[in-house]
Amino acid sequence: MASAAQQTLFLPFENGILPPPSDAESFVAFGIEANTALDEAWKKALTIVQPFRPDYHKLERAGFHVVPRVEGNGRFDAGMLLLGKHRGRNEQWFADSLQRVAPDGAIVVCGEKKLGIDSFRKWAGKIVELEDRLSKNHAVVFWMKRPAELSDETISALRPAAKRVDGRFDTAPGMFSHGEIDKGSALLAHHLEGRLSGAVADFGAGWGYLSAECLKYPEKFSKIDLYEADFEALEAARGNLSGLAGDIPLSFHWHDLVSEPVAEIYDTVVMNPPFHEGRAADVSLGQAFIAAAARRLKPGGRLLLVANRQLPYEATLKPLFRLVEILEEGQGFKVIEARR
Structure with a gap:
């Protein structure tokens, strides 16, 4: 069973607000956990980025396509981000989402309220126009379209400095x-x-x-x-x-x-x-x-x-x-x- 925050991450798709992936579409997802409740269409569409080896193994055993880091220059049709406890890594993954998702593709972000999702949403809203939000399970999910005009320099500036x-x-x-x-x-x-x-x-x-x-x-x-x-x-x-x-x-x-x-x-x-x-x-x-x-x-x-x-x-x-x-x-x- 996935965490309450991860269940909230998929709420816009379950409620019919956003379309689930079609057979031809690919989604990149950062930080999500193994969730056996997801059907085969989701498993086929998702490329999950998970650098923490124990969680990587759980996803792999559950039948997901999982990588520690996205390589190459390929683009995805949509992106998903489940916030963790490290604000800097969340910002890094948000920048990666903007870089990896094709123009006008949906980017969906969710996190627990106690981990600072509201402040993260306000920060993201200064960069990209947000479409809407939902709240459930002590978590908030919000989403946006990846702007067509977004320079590499703008995205790089979002990444926290080493x-x-x-x-x-x-x-x-x-x-x-x-x-x-x-x-x-x-x-x-x-x-x-x-x-x-x-x-x-x-x-x-x-x-x-x-x-x-x-x-x-x-x-x-x-x-x-x-x-x-x-x-x-x-x-x-x-x-x-x-x-x-x-x-x-x-x-x-x-x-x-x-x-x-x-x-x-x-x-x-x-x-x-x-x-x-x-x-x-x-x-x-x-x-x-x-x-x-x-x-x-x-x-x-x-x-x-x-x-x-x-x-x-x-x-x-x-x-x-x-x-x-x-x-x-x-x-x-x-x-x-x-x-x-």
Whole structure:
């Protein structure tokens, strides 16, 4: 069952205000979830853009055509956008909709009231003339026609600027720790020297900060493999690390560590595991990352992780690792070393 906001997204079509896609039409949709209630005509018409690997898999299993990013210069007959919690990524996807939808094609946007749909609607209305709106399920859906006269320069100006961090990292809205170095990751970075060896994996690599810190000690290890569920963050990491690796081989894996097995074996794993699913804290995410590391570390291998101080990861670590030591506590975080 789709979220209440997604159900509202399709309301103009269900009410007969907007026509559903014909056999020959193609719609691009940003951010929507798997919805088995949609019929085959919708599945045939939709190209869904979903950069978050777990949601991508759900859509794929449900039979939808899903991509992490739209490539090429093709145009779609209409567009749909389900707003998420990151305003900047919503603005990016709105600009993508204007770029990808053919002139006079419908663009339908929906979001929960608590996520700021009303302010987003007012912002969009300053750019494009809106046709109408509906409200249901604590969400608002509005729609417009893609103007025939809309320059590439106008669309580009809508895209939020990437934020450069520490003079060397490019980040974008929607990524973890967008625009700044995460304090926990910075704390962990202080403990990397002398603890890296052999094949290294960065679990939940984000835009590449911890891997970049590892690359300060290239004589101590043989390679780094980055695993990240956010496609856009992983692509940012690819760019951020391109000039730093020297002779150290890097590989980039768009990967869901909770549900997808890791093939390689490692000597060292570094991680700042996620602990939120949407808006709610979910300690099981970090526990799954720890279990994945334990399965792929060699005997004697080392896990280095940082976590919020209150998260009870020690109970997960101790049955899986021979030694567990807290290296530092401070600023609301704890840095832990665990040995297989």
